[in-house]
Amino acid sequence: MKIAVLAGDGIGPEIIAQAERILLAIKSDGLKFELEPGLLGGCAVDATGEPFPEVTRQLVAQADAVLLGAVGGPRYDSLPREKRPEQGLLAIRKALNLFANLRPAILYPELASASSLKPEIVSGLDILIVRELTGDIYFGQPRGIEQRDGQRVGFNTMIYSETEIRRIAHVAFQAARKRKGRLCSVDKMNVLECTQLWRDVVSETAATYPDVSLSHMLVDNAAMQLVRDPKQFDVIVTGNMFGDILSDEASMLTGSIGMLPSASLDDQNKGLYEPIHGSAPDIAGKNIANPLATILSVAMMLRYTFAQEEAALRIEGAVGKVLAQGYRTHDIFEPGTQKVGTAEMGEAVLASL
Numbered sequence: 493m494k495i496a497v498l499a500g501d502g503i504g505p506e507i508i509a510q511a512e513r514i515l516l517a518i519k520s521d522g523l524k525f526e527l528e529p530g531l532l533g534g535c536a537v538d539a540t541g542e543p544f545p546e547v548t549r550q551l552v553a554q555a556d557a558v559l560l561g562a563v564g565g566p567r568y569d570s571l572p573r574e575k576r577p578e579q580g581l582l583a584i585r586k587a588l589n590l591f592a593n594l595r596p597a598i599l600y601p602e603l604a605s606a607s608s609l610k611p612e613i614v615s616g617l618d619i620l621i622v623r624e625l626t627g628d629i630y631f632g633q634p635r636g637i638e639q640r641d642g643q644r645v646g647f648n649t650m651i652y653s654e655t656e657i658r659r660i661a662h663v664a665f666q667a668a669r670k671r672k673g674r675l676c677s678v679d680k681m682n683v684l685e686c687t688q689l690w691r692d693v694v695s696e697t698a699a700t701y702p703d704v705s706l707s708h709m710l711v712d713n714a715a716m717q718l719v720r721d722p723k724q725f726d727v728i729v730t731g732n733m734f735g736d737i738l739s740d741e742a743s744m745l746t747g748s749i750g751m752l753p754s755a756s757l758d759d760q761n762k763g764l765y766e767p768i769h770g771s772a773p774d775i776a777g778k779n780i781a782n783p784l785a786t787i788l789s790v791a792m793m794l795r796y797t798f799a800q801e802e803a804a805l806r807i808e809g810a811v812g813k814v815l816a817q818g819y820r821t822h823d824i825f826e827p828g829t830q831k832v833g834t835a836e837m838g839e840a841v842l843a844s845l
């Protein structure tokens with residue numbers, strides 16, 4: 493097995509270094525794989541002029557799984573859009589057909605008081621956000637900024653085909669079936685035709701899953717309900733843009749955006765695994781970033797691509813243990829706890845593993 497490792501920009505290399513230590517520990521226990529580094533994002537632009545160079549394209553095409561840190565940063569904000577680091581990430585998702593993005597928001601009990609919500613509202617929280625990842629307004633044509641009637645106009649196209657909606661709906665129904673059997677589909681059908689189709693197709697797909705109870709919610713209400721009573725949700729399925737926004741919101745319920753991992757899957761078991769957060773340029777290079785979302789993404793890789801449930805549970809257990817021992821990075825707001833750096837947190841997880 494081959495794992496492509498794309499550290500990316502900002503805090504990317506710092507958090508990936510800790511995740512790699514965990515992977516190497518798992519390897520020494522007998523799981524066979526090779527790690528191969530590659531360039532994606534701003535670092536790739538610096539080295540080759542392209543955010544998703546051809547060598548990286550070949551590397552990830554041949555790999556069984558991809559581990560990614562994060563891309564982007566203010567240094568690249570003035571580049572033409574097609575050269576931006578984020579285009580590299582969007583292109584890799586599209587190239588590998590990674591249409592299903594799983595973002596679990598699980599509260600470790602030790603972090604109940606670090607959540608931005610009251611402990612009684614979040615304790616026991618376990619939500620899975622299933623975000624469609626290769627369609628929507630992110631990829632729709634036409635798009636652009638142009639002159640019309642003597643002024644600039646900016647435009648994007650929100651578009652989904654029923655095939656795209658149906659395949660992500662199946663992923664979400666199947667996930668709900670293995671959990672508490674509740675699926676909430678989030679859309680904006682009161683205003684947007686595209687999401688009317690979303691609601692229709694998700695409802696049609698429900699016929700195949702009589703054991704799952706399906707509900708629908710408008711996205712503005714969903715954003716509110718997530719902070720009012722998040723435990724009403726089991727699985728949420730939504731489009732690319734709403735899923736992006738709602739998952740950052742959901743991360744804070746678990747104590748920090750530095751806690752949320754993700755898996756981006758195709759229709760086989762190939763996957764890209766990355767924290768949901770970005771390159772955090774404001775804290776890059778300081779050894780203070782939280783590496784746990786990336787380490788938990790390694791657990792998701794073992795679970796989904798390598799079918800090593802036991803190894804995945806071991807990593808998740810090790811994370812729980814270091815939190816129980818009181819290890820916290822600076823992003824976790826919990827007065828009275830002792831703060832450790834990125835490398836120290838990685839070291840602690842390794843020791844507990």
Ligand code: NAD
Nearest residue numbers: 562563564565750768769770771772773774775781782823
């Ligand atoms: P961000 O997620 O990078 O940071 C938001 C805030 O959360 C910052 O204050 C940051 O310090 C903090 N934060 C994020 N991850 C953290 C961690 N692991 N530990 C501690 N604190 C953490 O979002 P942003 O500031 O809006 O974006 C910065 C850059 O990252 C932009 O260029 C953006 O396009 C890019 N981005 C990339 C990805 C990705 O590669 N998947 C995701 C989101 C944003």
Ligand code: IPM
Nearest residue numbers: 564578581582736768769770
């Ligand atoms: C994410 C990020 C990306 C997205 C950006 C960097 C393209 O915010 O992975 O959540 O919007 O999908």
Ligand code: MN
Nearest residue numbers: 736737740768
């Ligand atoms: Mn995002």
